Amino acid sequence: MMKSLIILGSTGSIGTQALEICRRDGYKVTALAAGSNIDLLEKQAREFAPLAVAVFDEQKAKELKIKLSDTDIKVLSGVDGVCEIAQGKGEIVLNAIVGIAGLRPTLKAIEAGKTIALANKETLVTGGELVNRAAKEKGVKILPVDSEHSAIFQSLQGAPEGSLKKILLTASGGPFFNKTRKDLENVTVAEALNHPNWSMGAKITIDSATLMNKGLEVIEAVHLFGLPASQIEVLVHRQSIIHSGVELSDGAVIAQLGTPDMKLPIQYALTYPERSEFAFEKLDLFKVGTLTFEKPDTDTFRCLPLCVKAINEGGLAPTAVNGANEEAVRLFLEGKIKFLQIAECVEKALCQVNNKKEFTLEDIFEADRLARECVIGN
Numbered sequence: 594m595m596k597s598l599i600i601l602g603s604t605g606s607i608g609t610q611a612l613e614i615c616r617r618d619g620y621k622v623t624a625l626a627a628g629s630n631i632d633l634l635e636k637q638a639r640e641f642a643p644l645a646v647a648v649f650d651e652q653k654a655k656e657l658k659i660k661l662s663d664t665d666i667k668v669l670s671g672v673d674g675v676c677e678i679a680q681g682k683g684e685i686v687l688n689a690i691v692g693i694a695g696l697r698p699t700l701k702a703i704e705a706g707k708t709i710a711l712a713n714k715e716t717l718v719t720g721g722e723l724v725n726r727a728a729k730e731k732g733v734k735i736l737p738v739d740s741e742h743s744a745i746f747q748s749l750q751g752a753p754e755g756s757l758k759k760i761l762l763t764a765s766g767g768p769f770f771n772k773t774r775k776d777l778e779n780v781t782v783a784e785a786l787n788h789p790n791w792s793m794g795a796k797i798t799i800d801s802a803t804l805m806n807k808g809l810e811v812i813e814a815v816h817l818f819g820l821p822a823s824q825i826e827v828l829v830h831r832q833s834i835i836h837s838g839v840e841l842s843d844g845a846v847i848a849q850l851g852t853p854d855m856k857l858p859i860q861y862a863l864t865y866p867e868r869s870e871f872a873f874e875k876l877d878l879f880k881v882g883t884l885t886f887e888k889p890d891t892d893t894f895r896c897l898p899l900c901v902k903a904i905n906e907g908g909l910a911p912t913a914v915n916g917a918n919e920e921a922v923r924l925f926l927e928g929k930i931k932f933l934q935i936a937e938c939v940e941k942a943l944c945q946v947n948n949k950k951e952f953t954l955e956d957i958f959e960a961d962r963l964a965r966e967c968v969i970g971n
């Protein structure tokens with residue numbers, strides 16, 4: 594029996610690649626959700642005939658309802674609609690929403706006992722504690738889709754409990770590897786969007802250029818694998834072939850290698866614990882030739898150490914750096930701030946966070962709001 598799948602963020606980079614896999618492997622797609630791109634969502638709905646779709650943007654949802662009125666597909670709207678989709682019929686919820694907007698739907702999906710295939714790293718960065726607690730209570734699995742975390746997860750298959758000593762988290766270094774702060778002063782949006790190895794959504798592509806993405810991934814790894822940041826080493830590996838690895842108690846290093854293609858980690862989260870044929874380009878190490886490793890330049894790329902500081906402080910600090918970054922990236926993409934100001938915004942929000950050790954979901958959203966306000970008021 595093919596597993597059934599709910600895809601949140603189906604019109605994005607991860608969402609469309611997941612649908613490519615569904616198209617090929619015949620997964621039953623039971624529901625889809627997106628932010629506002631109803632033209633693509635309509636096409637997807639007509640092709641995959643889900644029971645329901647949701648659009649976050651209320652007005653766009655109304656338009657889609659009219660477009661799909663000749664079908665039986667239910668059209669829901671707003672954050673409640675997206676959450677309802679996350680709890681509907683279907684075994685696996687692939688969360689490929691971008692930003693903290695993915696947190697509530699993840700929690701709703703866990704509440705409904707779904708297996709979570711998680712691409713939305715901001716879910717764990719902001720709500721890691723709540724998500725882990727809820728998943729434990731419900732006995733729900735969280736399967737990482739982020740390529741590094743999938744690689745770590747794959748490397749740990751068969752490793753005895755307690756044997757994980759260190760995580761080797763690889764980073765491509767992004768388009769601005771080896772640049773100085775002076776070089777980065779006036780970089781354009783187009784230059785920042787020009788990632789050397791990966792084709793991804795705009796927000797994560799900018800995060801890769803600032804190394805914020807790697808910082809968010811350190812936090813994500815802390816929550817997924819239970820090691821402190823001090824046992825997570827970031828290595829700049831320009832070829833993006835080693836997707837990450839682990840060091841075990843006897844010193845053995847185990848890593849997962851592949852082409853820079855998100856379809857493999859997406860597919861593994863869907864087939865886990867099984868594996869199935871990969872129909873896309875496979876790795877040819879002769880073509881790659883050389884693998885290199887360097888330390889990240891944390892003086893130039895401030896977002897990475899700021900994220901490490903945030904997770905070491907814990908509480909609402911990761912939410913503050915995430916919220917400030919989301920807002921700063923939006924402003925950068927709109928041409929309203931410069932590239933180096935992104936890290937300044939993140940640092941300011943981290944300094945101003947009103948932190949608590951014990952916190953609720955509402956505290957997270959409030960900390961997110963305050964961090965964004967701190968950026969806009971800049």
Ligand code: NAD
Binds near residue numbers: 602
């Ligand atoms: P994207 O911008 O291409 O797509 C985002 C999707 O989320 C779109 O379908 C959009 O409509 C939807 N969306 C946005 N706001 C929403 C809301 N409020 N409610 C419902 N849907 C909403 O982004 P992406 O590159 O596919 O990344 C998605 C997530 O996966 C991010 O958290 C990113 O960090 C993570 N991720 C992406 C990649 C990649 O290769 N693209 C790799 C690793 C991790």
Ligand code: MG
Binds near residue numbers: 739
């Ligand atoms: Mg990644």
